[in-house]
Amino acid sequence: MPRKEGIYGLIAEFNTPSELVYATEQARAAGYRRMECYTPYPVEEAAEALDFHKNRVPLLCLLGGLMGVTTSFLMETWVSVWAYPLNIAGRPLFSWPAFIIPAYEWTILFAGLSAGFGMIALNGLPQLYHPLFNAPNFRNGATTDKFFLCLEAVDPQFSLDGTRAFLEKFHAVSVVEVDH
Amino acid sequence: MSLGHEHHGEAGHHDHHGPRVLPASLAAPEEAIKAWRTRLLIVGGVAALISLVFFTVSGGPDHILRAYLMGYMLSFGFAGGGLVLLMLQYVSGGKWGLLLRRPLEAMSRTLKLVAVLFLPILFFMKRLYQWAAYPDAKATAAAYAKGLMTQEQMLTANAKHLMLNPTSAIIQAVIVFGVLLTIMALLNRWSVQRDADPEAGSQSSYDRWRIKFENLSGIGILIYVILLTDASIVWIKSLDVTWYSSIYGLQFLVGQGYQVLALSILSVILLSRYEPIKSIFRTTEQHDMAKFAFAFTMLNIYFCFAEFLIIWSGNIPDEIPWYLARIHGGWWVICSLDFICHWLVPFCLLLSRDIKRDKSKMIWVTCWMIFARSLDMFWLIEPNFKDAAGNLHLSGNFGILAYITVPVAILSIWGAYYLTELMKRPLVNVNDPHVEEILEPEHAH
Numbered sequence: 001m002p003r004k005e006g007i008y009g010l011i012a013e014f015n016t017p018s019e020l021v022y023a024t025e026q027a028r029a030a031g032y033r034r035m036e037c038y039t040p041y042p043v044e045e046a047a048e049a050l051d052f053h054k055n056r057v058p059l060l061c062l063l064g065g066l067m068g069v070t071t072s073f074l075m076e077t078w079v080s081v082w083a084y085p086l087n088i089a090g091r092p093l094f095s096w097p098a099f100i101i102p103a104y105e106w107t108i109l110f111a112g113l114s115a116g117f118g119m120i121a122l123n124g125l126p127q128l129y130h131p132l133f134n135a136p137n138f139r140n141g142a143t144t145d146k147f148f149l150c151l152e153a154v155d156p157q158f159s160l161d162g163t164r165a166f167l168e169k170f171h172a173v174s175v176v177e178v179d180h
Numbered sequence: 181m182s183l184g185h186e187h188h189g190e191a192g193h194h195d196h197h198g199p200r201v202l203p204a205s206l207a208a209p210e211e212a213i214k215a216w217r218t219r220l221l222i223v224g225g226v227a228a229l230i231s232l233v234f235f236t237v238s239g240g241p242d243h244i245l246r247a248y249l250m251g252y253m254l255s256f257g258f259a260g261g262g263l264v265l266l267m268l269q270y271v272s273g274g275k276w277g278l279l280l281r282r283p284l285e286a287m288s289r290t291l292k293l294v295a296v297l298f299l300p301i302l303f304f305m306k307r308l309y310q311w312a313a314y315p316d317a318k319a320t321a322a323a324y325a326k327g328l329m330t331q332e333q334m335l336t337a338n339a340k341h342l343m344l345n346p347t348s349a350i351i352q353a354v355i356v357f358g359v360l361l362t363i364m365a366l367l368n369r370w371s372v373q374r375d376a377d378p379e380a381g382s383q384s385s386y387d388r389w390r391i392k393f394e395n396l397s398g399i400g401i402l403i404y405v406i407l408l409t410d411a412s413i414v415w416i417k418s419l420d421v422t423w424y425s426s427i428y429g430l431q432f433l434v435g436q437g438y439q440v441l442a443l444s445i446l447s448v449i450l451l452s453r454y455e456p457i458k459s460i461f462r463t464t465e466q467h468d469m470a471k472f473a474f475a476f477t478m479l480n481i482y483f484c485f486a487e488f489l490i491i492w493s494g495n496i497p498d499e500i501p502w503y504l505a506r507i508h509g510g511w512w513v514i515c516s517l518d519f520i521c522h523w524l525v526p527f528c529l530l531l532s533r534d535i536k537r538d539k540s541k542m543i544w545v546t547c548w549m550i551f552a553r554s555l556d557m558f559w560l561i562e563p564n565f566k567d568a569a570g571n572l573h574l575s576g577n578f579g580i581l582a583y584i585t586v587p588v589a590i591l592s593i594w595g596a597y598y599l600t601e602l603m604k605r606p607l608v609n610v611n612d613p614h615v616e617e618i619l620e621p622e623h624a625h
Contacts (some may be wrong), residue, residue, distance in 0.1 A: 058533070089495060097492050100485065 004180040008131035009152040010163050012172035013141060017043045020147035023170040024049035027151060030166065034155035038132070038148040046147075057119050064114025065107045072106035073099055135176045150178070200459055200619045206606035208282075209454035216450070217599040224592025231585040234578070239567065243579030244586055245304055246565065250557045251590030252297055253416060257553070258443060258594065259294040261436030262287025263364055264404045265444070267397035270367075273390075276468050278614040279460065283447040285371060286601040287440065288364045293597045295357040297590070301415070302350060310421050311337050311344040336422045344418050352414055356407045363400045367393070371609060380611040389611065408433055419564035423502045425491070431483045435553060438476045442549035445469050447602075449539050449546075456607050460618045463537050470536035473549070477530060481523040505563040510572035518559045521552035554591075558583050 014020045017039065024037055024046060037046040076099040080086070085093050120126075132138050132150060142148055151163050160177070167175045231247075234240035266284040269277025305312040310333060314320045317338050324334040342348065370392060379385040409429025417428050445466070452461040491499045507515055526549050535541045562568045562583065574580060608615065 062531070091495075097489055100489070 007153045008178045008180045009150045011135050011148050011150040011178050012167040012175045014147040017147050021045045021049050023149050031157045032151050032155050034152040036150050038142045040143055060118030061111050061115035065111035068106035068110025069103050072103040131178055131180050135178045203455040203459050206456045206608045208603045208607050210603055212454055213599050213603050217596045220592045220595045224589045227585045227589035234582045237578045240579035243582040247582040247586035250561050251587035255594040256294050257436040257439050258287055259290045261440035265440050267400045270393040270397040275614050275618045276465050278612055279465050280444045281609050282607045283444050285368055286598055289601045290598050291364050312346050315345050332422050349414055356411050374611050386613050427487050434480045434483055438480050439553040441473045442546040446546040462622050464622050467537050474530040477526045505569035509570040514559050518556050522556050
């Protein structure tokens with residue numbers, strides 16, 4: 001992959017989550033889409049402001065669950081009917097009621113794992129390098145008591161001067177340029 | 181997050197993030213509720229009139245009685261289930277509980293009507309229950325000699341005689357309603373006193389009332405579960421005197437939770453078109469309650485399937501016929517529909533976050549759940565009778581259609597009474613710390 005160069009985005013630092021949420025809402029209203037909030041703990045309003053609730057995790061979870069139920073049910077059928085047929089209390093070999101509970105457990109297992117790993121994958125993790133760590137105040141602040149909004153340079157709305165002026169309207173503690 | 185929100189309020193940046201205020205009047209929207217009640221009464225009246233037709237059909241009166249039992253059990257489910265969910269929200273706490281409290285109280289107050297509705301069942305007991313038709317060993321022996329009872333039915337009826345005989349059934353009904361009406365009366369009276377407390381709004385008042393309600397509700401839930409187990413056995417399960425199932429009472433409990441949650445969500449969504457519920461009803465709470473309904477959907481199928489799986493594995497002649505009578509001879513259609521309507525459809529719909537948070541879609545989901553619960557009740561009741569066991573048929577048996585009209589009539593009348601009770605009180609219990617929380621913006625934790 002060619003090394004990316006130039007500016008990654010502008011990051012604004014805030015002292016309170018409300019200021020962050022307000023700035024995010026305004027940025028969205030101004031047409032910015034490629035942006036991200038960084039907070040030391042989950043801030044639901046920030047997710048709301050980013051319109052973040054529509055993502056693919058539920059779909060992955062559903063697909064995982066369907067995969068689990070099918071895999072388990074077919075496997076049990078194969079084992080009981082063809083691979084190792086056993087006469088259990090004179091019941092038919094294909095005794096589906098007995099297959100339900102393992103199939104149910106596999107549904108939960110697969111759904112849980114695909115939700116967990118799917119979330120990690122969709123977040124782009126594991127990630128060994130992220131440009132934001134080039135910002136001097138980000139490293140400590142984002143994990144303790146500061147709230148950051150980053151407007152990314154890939155956004156068509158982005159212009160170095162215009163976006164900086166926009167972010168400075170919100171009384172941010174600082175607005176810092178982040179390099180790739 | 182509280183800090184952040186205060187800041188928001190001061191800055192006045194955007195109104196939807198600031199705390200809201202309770203409207204001046206907390207009274208129920210009488211006009212709207214009266215209109216709903218009129219509609220219910222019209223539906224109930226029409227259904228009752230159509231039901232009369234079935235008196236002329238052969239086997240009709242019997243079916244009307246059975247359908248009455250079904251409608252009765254559904255009404256009891258709303259009233260008793262409302263009472264137990266009311267107690268549950270007192271012990272669990274939570275904002276959803278404050279939101280549902282007055283609707284649940286209104287449901288629990290319908291127990292008075294439900295107790296009266298039980299009288300016809302007591303009166304016509306002999307036509308419904310074998311143990312009532314043949315109340316002692318001599319009678320069962322005579323019935324066996326005439327071929328009216330199988331040997332097994334005769335022997336089990338004799339063995340279960342202490343619990344299943346007319347006198348004992350009356351005593352059990354008196355105890356069930358006596359205890360439930362007492363608990364209901366206390367909870368409802370205290371709720372009014374709580375709001376009228378001169379110290380209302382102070383920490384000591386909050387604590388005193390919370391502890392008082394918790395102390396009754398905790399033990400009340402246990403008592404309810406025991407009484408419901410007894411009632412469901414005597415009223416429904418004993419229609420088939422030979423059958424055993426230790427999960428029966430719990431299954432009814434979960435079924436009641438299912439139908440009561442559906443009706444509660446429906447009630448608050450409809451009420452949220454008007455003040456005061458409009459001001460306090462947040463999507464967050466609707467989402468929470470829908471998740472709760474989803475949990476009950478799962479728990480319900482879990483119990484139903486567990487019972488089936490255990491009996492299927494055991495495969496013993498004492499228990500298996502109960503299922504055979506409900507699967508063979510056309511009943512598999514109802515059985516499959518029961519599974520699809522009762523679990524598959526609500527399960528798939530309630531998986532979706534968007535549906536759970538959408539008011540108009542949830543109206544449909546909750547109505548569907550109430551319908552599905554009724555279908556389940558039909559499947560539980562009708563195959564108990566000799567003419568229907570393993571033999572679902574319509575030709576020459578039009579009386580079976582009474583299962584559609586009679587329960588609709590009873591539930592409509594019940595519903596009208598529920599709405600009447602709902603109008604009697606302000607819709608928000610104000611002397612409760614949750615009031616402040618529920619007025620906060622969405623997501624405030």
